[in-house]
Amino acid sequence: MNYWLFKTEPDECSIDDFANAPDTPIVWEGVRNYQARNFLRDDVAVGDEVFIYHSSCKDIGIAGIARVVRAAYPDPSQFNPCSIYFDPKSSPDNPRWVAVDLVYASKLVQLIRLDKLKSLANLTELPLVRKGNRLSVMPVTCAQWQTILALC
DNA sequence: GCCAACGTTGGC
């Protein structure tokens, strides 16, 4: 089993959206970066656990945990002309982008702020805290996962 | 809203 961190803008999809529908899988669509796509497509597996990270908002940081319930499949939004994620260069017989499904696992008692994460020597290798990082789907090592959980 | 950093595109 692997651990991950997925970024999301809470205006778009927040941990509360998961918590409000704890039995409903949420389609993690709209990843449009090749490195992130490759992680989703090749390495994210059913049963993996995911930190849900809130970006571009007032309270930036890790807000909760979700679990993967469906591995990669073609991201439906890439074929939908009405979607902001529509990609005219992708085709159903050769899809460029993938989605996975997540369900709610837990909400952290309090959000772990980005500056807190940046302050920890154990996390300096986490892509999230590295300068200029823009990866929206990133692996978290077991040690990093434990370090972060211990902050709760 | 600014802007640094990074990713992508496309001409050559």
Next chain:
DNA sequence: GCCAACGTTGGC
């Protein structure tokens, strides 16, 4: 395959 120009991300 290089690289300038452009677009996007995301913290501040």
